[in-house]
Amino acid sequence: MAEIGIFNTIDLAPLGRMLTENVQQSSLFLFSEPLRLRAGNAISRIIERIDRLRRRVQIWNTGTRAPVLYLTVFLLAVLLRSLFLIFIDTPILFYKYPFFAERLASGADIGDRLVDLSPFYLYLLAFLRRFFGIDWHDLKVLQGLIGAFNCLLILKLGTLVFNKKGRAIGFLAAFLYAAYGNLIVLETTLEPEIYVLLFNLLCILSLHSAGERFFSFRHILFSGIFAGLSIITKANSLLILPLGILWLLFSSSSVRPFSRRVSAACLFAGSALLIVFSVTARNYVKLNDIVLVTADAGKVFYHGNGKGASALEGTGLPDEGFAEEGAAEPDYAHVLFRKTANWLSGKALSPSEASKFWFQKTLEDIRSDFNAYAIRQMKKLFYFFNDYEMHDVASAYLEYKRVLSLPAFRFGIISALGLTGMLFSLKGFRHLFLIYGMVCLYIFSGLLFLMQSRYRTPAVPYLCLFAGAAVFKLREFLIAKKLKTAALSILLVCFFWVLGNWIYRGEIVRTDRWQTATRIYYQMEALPLFKRGHYGKAVVNLDRCLALEPNFAPAYNLRGKILAVTGDYGSSERDFKQVIRLSPDMAEGFKNIGFLYLLKGDRTKAAENLSKAAALAPGDLKVQKAINELR
Structure with missing residues (x-):
């Protein structure tokens, strides 16, 4: 040859x-x-x-x-x-798949999270962990x-x-x-x-x-x-x-x-x-539900085509990032989407019904603005080769x-x-x-x-x-x-x-700026540094994040926590107020500023904000305990 x-x-x-x-x-x-x-x-x-x-x-x-x-x-x-x-x-x-694989390997039941995960990959990891301790x-x-x-x-x-x-x-x-x-x-x-x-x-x-x-x-x-x-x-x-x-x-x-x-x-x-x-x-x-493989097709369909989606980055639920950060399980968005489907439909839905709900919701969004959908599809085609x-x-x-x-x-x-x-x-x-x-x-x-x-x-x-x-x-x-x-x-x-x-280069530049701010400066740098107690370095990265994306509420929230711990109550209060302004439907801002007012000795403002947090997150036992102590 x-x-x-x-x-x-x-x-x-x-x-x-x-x-x-x-x-x-x-x-x-x-x-x-x-x-x-x-x-x-x-x-x-x-x-x-x-x-x-x-x-x-x-x-x-x-x-x-x-x-x-x-x-x-x-x-x-x-x-x-x-x-x-x-x-x-x-x-x-x-850590998404290792987390659930470890639970399966130990004999635990992961409930309806079973239909959020690739069956082959989940069982492969569980097998390797249980029998080989990989x-x-x-x-x-x-x-x-x-x-x-x-x-x-x-x-x-x-x-x-x-x-x-x-x-x-x-x-x-x-x-x-x-x-x-x-x-x-x-x-x-x-x-x-x-x-x-x-x-x-x-x-x-x-x-x-x-x-x-x-x-x-x-x-x-x-x-x-x-x-x-x-x-x-x-x-x-x-x-x-x-x-x-x-x-x-x-x-x-x-x-x-x-x-x-x-x-x-x-x-x-x-x-x-x-x-x-x-x-x-x-x-x-396991679930008494007919799910072919996984039940996330409706959720992913909404990500890519729902109202607010771009050709590069899918849309999500309001303040989804806040809710995922506070969750005990990784990739909690699947659970949030099912809970939101239950709330919007007014009834308890099975995983397959929740997926169908998001398909229908997305189709409604497409019909309501078909021109935007057609333009987005054209952009997706270009981005496939980008x-x-x-x-x-x-x-x-x-x-x-x-x-x-x-x-x-x-x-x-x-x-x-x-x-x-x-x-x-x-x-x-x-x-x-x-x-x-x-x-x-x-x-x-x-x-x-x-x-x-x-x-x-x-x-x-x-x-x-x-x-x-x-x-x-x-x-x-x-x-x-x-x-x-x-x-x-x-x-x-x-x-x-x-x-x-x-073509569409400007959208790529904007998306990359968002990715750099949220993925690198916030998730990969600031959060790990905060957890290890390196507050000064964490603040530096949060400042970089907010310089690129000044409306990213989780960065203000984390920086507010660090400033409160280090005694800068005034700056901490300003950051928590920004969280409330940007995410008024999330309990996180009201909760943190409420505890900040407790540190400052302002019981009236503390009770006011903690009550708002309790209304938004009634299951938060820490907030409920603080409110009871203030009465």
């Missing part, structure tokens, strides 16, 4: 020298100089070994040394993920290794679907995927996205293999099992079922009898739904900002190359139907729900394959000296990049 010669033009030596020097000389890492030197030397040795493997790729033209190519890809992916975990990863965990930081390493394994699946898929050019295109796609910085962030966040990517790739590989092997029912059965596992990991993977059925019925080889195609489609859908219905049965037994990564997990956002300073691939270049590759590959649409379908599937999912980073990430492997096809096609143009065609192709890539990254 002469195409493999493209790999031999890659020189890893400069990369090795750059990484080694950065690690050994950087003052950003909190390690001693000897340790930095040893780490740099270790990295240099690993890259030298990868480079030696790379130099041996030239003998793969005979097709005899494919395992070395896979090993090269895997080692490169492992190296990049190891560097991330050592130097960028934050020690603060997103440390949650070690789980990040495991998920990084799964991410490296996904690179091998992309290489294999590229080899299958792009025929003679497949190995070269698959290698390029796997390289883009391995070095996509934000993907590594998501792999090491304790969320289920990495397993969605794994099961989807295995499903598409099995489906394509089934089509190439005269409808091997073994491959069809496995494809259905992997589709089912993907669905119980993330429910929007249900969209894979119609894609797989269409492929089996119409897009694979036409020489097979239609009855055999129908049998294959039924086997695929049936094996997937058998896994899904096992979760449905669990939900009915370079900016929208994270709703604070630690992931902080890591993403750190990754931006590194020479890693970003989504903007992958999507621009991917769109170009999709145009170049249109002649093979029938053969590449599953790859095109997976990209379109997650565009549709983002338009339907949210266009945040983790909602578009499952499309990345398939965009990388098309991006690899685009790079390979550009190389062919240059070798054939079709310089005009090559130049036009490069201009097309630039056009797609500009189209996706500069």
Whole structure:
């Protein structure tokens, strides 16, 4: 395969020298100089070994040394993920799934929170905790290794679907995927996205293999099992079922009898739904409610399309952040949405009924202002291909900002190359139907729900394959000296990049300012510092937060608490009054200013404000006790 010669033009030596020097000389890492030197030397040795493997790729033209190519890809992916975990990863965990997994592992009942969580990921973590006592930081390493394994699946898929050019295109796609910085962030966040990517790739590989092997029912059965596992990991993977059925019925080889195609489609859908219905049965037994997988579809639909939603950031309940901060469980928004649905409907709703309520509420919002909805959908489509990564997990956002300073691939270049590759590959649409379908599937999912980073990430492997096809096609143009065609192709890539990254740029800048203020300065800096008693540093970060977002009530509230503790009652009172002004329907401001007046000895004002707090939060025992003592 002469195409493999493209790999031999890659020189890893400069990369090795750059990484080694950065690690050994950087003052950003909190390690001693000897340790930095040893780490740099270790990295240099690993890259030298990868480079030696790379130099041996030239003998793969005979097709005899494919395992070395896979090993090269895997080692490169492992190296990049190891560097991330050592130097960028934050020690603060997103504790949603570990919290509930620990409860399940101890035999506790988590009630209707069961339908707020990915069934596969929840039970996987509970299993690992109960039987292996896994440390949650070690789980990040495991998920990084799964991410490296996904690179091998992309290489294999590229080899299958792009025929003679497949190995070269698959290698390029796997390289883009391995070095996509934000993907590594998501792999090491304790969320289920990495397993969605794994099961989807295995499903598409099995489906394509089934089509190439005269409808091997073994491959069809496995494809259905992997589709089912993907669905119980993330429910929007249900969209894979119609894609797989269409492929089996119409897009694979036409020489097979239609009855055999129908049998294959039924086997695929049936094996997937058998896994899904096992979760449905669990939900009915546990909660006496018919919930297919999870009951958060209505909530997420409202986030992305309800009144006040933007194309980048979903809308929520008023003062949702305050309520979540005071909750005993992580990700308490699910409970808040059910409670709000109960209150607005005037009756107790089951989880499935609450989800239906939010679907209906969102549809009412859409009908009331359809023009705003249409504009928002258009923006979502542009944002799907945008370079900016929208994270709703604070630690992931902080890591993403750190990754931006590194020479890693970003989504903007992958999507621009991917769109170009999709145009170049249109002649093979029938053969590449599953790859095109997976990209379109997650565009549709983002338009339907949210266009945040983790909602578009499952499309990345398939965009990388098309991006690899685009790079390979550009190389062919240059070798054939079709310089005009090559130049036009490069201009097309630039056009797609500009189209996706500069339209609606102002909204991205505003959103990033909000994210920096609330996710980094408040959640990742001020809150942990406050809990450790570092009040001065916490105030510095709260000041930074409020300089960017002067109407962020939780920052005033936390700063007011710190100022009260440190004896600056006047400034504390001003901050609590700001909380009341910005969030008049929340008890937090009235409660804290009430206790501040108690400290100052003003019992009249204390009783007045604590009474208002009690009216807004009648279950707050601390407030009730203070009111009783004041009487």
